[in-house]
Amino acid sequence: MRIIAGRFKGRPILAPPSERTRPILDRAKTVLFDLLGARLAEPGRLPPIAVLDLFAGTGTLGLEALSRGARYCRFVEQHHATARLLIANLERLGLISEADVIKADATTAPLATPPSPPDEPQPSPAGPPPFYELIFVDPPYRMLATPAPAPGIRMLLTRLAEAPQIAPSALVVVRHELSRREAPSLAPLVQVHERACGSMVLRLLVRPDHPDITDGGDDAP
Numbered sequence: 001m002r003i004i005a006g007r008f009k010g011r012p013i014l015a016p017p018s019e020r021t022r023p024i025l026d027r028a029k030t031v032l033f034d035l036l037g038a039r040l041a042e043p044g045r046l047p048p049i050a051v052l053d054l055f056a057g058t059g060t061l062g063l064e065a066l067s068r069g070a071r072y073c074r075f076v077e078q079h080h081a082t083a084r085l086l087i088a089n090l091e092r093l094g095l096i097s098e099a100d101v102i103k104a105d106a107t108t109a110p111l112a113t114p115p116s117p118p119d120e121p122q123p124s125p126a127g128p129p130p131f132y133e134l135i136f137v138d139p140p141y142r143m144l145a146t147p148a149p150a151p152g153i154r155m156l157l158t159r160l161a162e163a164p165q166i167a168p169s170a171l172v173v174v175r176h177e178l179s180r181r182e183a184p185s186l187a188p189l190v191q192v193h194e195r196a197c198g199s200m201v202l203r204l205l206v207r208p209d210h211p212d213i214t215d216g217g218d219d220a221p
Contacts, residue, residue: 005064011093028197028200029061033068039171048117050074052166057138070134076101173202
């Protein structure tokens with residue numbers, strides 16, 4: 001595995017010797033970040049936003065986001081050996097100060113407020129806190145294998161739709177296995193784009209209070 005674009009282009013990413021994670025292939029990662037760049041900044045890049053990488057594995061998506069311009073990423077990974085490899089990847093890239101790694105179940109981990117940008121003062125108690133503006137949700141395929149997701153995923157989707165730490169305009173990316181059966185419901189989030197990529201599907205979603213949804217201006221079905 002490697003980072004494919006940005007300031008760390010071509011740098012390798014440590015991965016477990018046994019394939020317990022499902023790393024996203026370069027082609028699919030290029031498709032995803034072109035979609036994100038087109039929505040958030042420009043193709044291939046990201047603005048200086050805070051990212052939440054759930055079910056992070058060794059950090060493939062969050063590390064790519066940091067390489068492409070994100071200012072901060074909070075990684076959540078339950079498996080301790082995999083989380084240690086993720087920390088090693090951050091150390092190798094000199095990104096420890098731009099990230100946190102939480103060893104916890106991504107469905108129940110606290111959604112702590114991200115830090116303020118380094119060039120901005122800390123928010124006042126009366127002002128709005130910093131938000132996460134991009135969230136990756138990449139659980140084991142079995143948790144999204146049926147039209148009704150696993151209970152933990154349903155709870156997580158509701159939290160992402162309501163949590164004050166998530167920006168109303170945030171973009172949520174969910175990856176799951178491509179199936180001929182009915183796709184899993186990701187309610188209460190609202191889908192705005194879907195792209196099949198080989199054996200997987202990438203779904204882009206927003207909160208139901210997203211400004212473009214409430215104004216009828218997005219491309220949700």
